[in-house]
Amino acid sequence: ALKITEECINCDVCEPECPNNAISMGTEIYVIDPSKCTECVGHFDEPQCQQVCPVECIPLNLEYIETRTQLLEKYHKLVAHK
Ligand code: SF4
Numbered sequence: 254a255l256k257i258t259e260e261c262i263n264c265d266v267c268e269p270e271c272p273n274n275a276i277s278m279g280t281e282i283y284v285i286d287p288s289k290c291t292e293c294v295g296h297f298d299e300p301q302c303q304q305v306c307p308v309e310c311i312p313l314n315l316e317y318i319e320t321r322t323q324l325l326e327k328y329h330k331l332v333a334h335k
């Protein structure tokens with residue numbers, strides 16, 4: 254999963270780009286729900302939020318390191334729940 258750092262300027266552009274609805278407004282800045290972020294695996298070649306963020310504040314969440322296989326499994330589970 255990816256995470257949003259405190260550099261976030263609340264510009265709102267990433268939230269609608271997330272195919273998994275993993276991004277939402279937190280108490281002060283936007284946050285990514287790691288249980289929903291597949292790093293865009295299954296949907297796109299590149300993480301869409303990273304592509305649009307003007308301040309590049311969306312790095313890998315080091316507390317949730319996942320393999321591509323795990324990310325794909327998460328994608329399949331999320332799609333099944335839709
Ligand atoms: Fe959503 Fe993709 Fe960003 Fe994860 S990497 S938060 S799935 S847009």
Ligand code: SF4
Nearest residue numbers: 261262264265267306
């Ligand atoms: Fe914050 Fe970047 Fe998302 Fe804008 S695109 S709300 S700066 S994380």
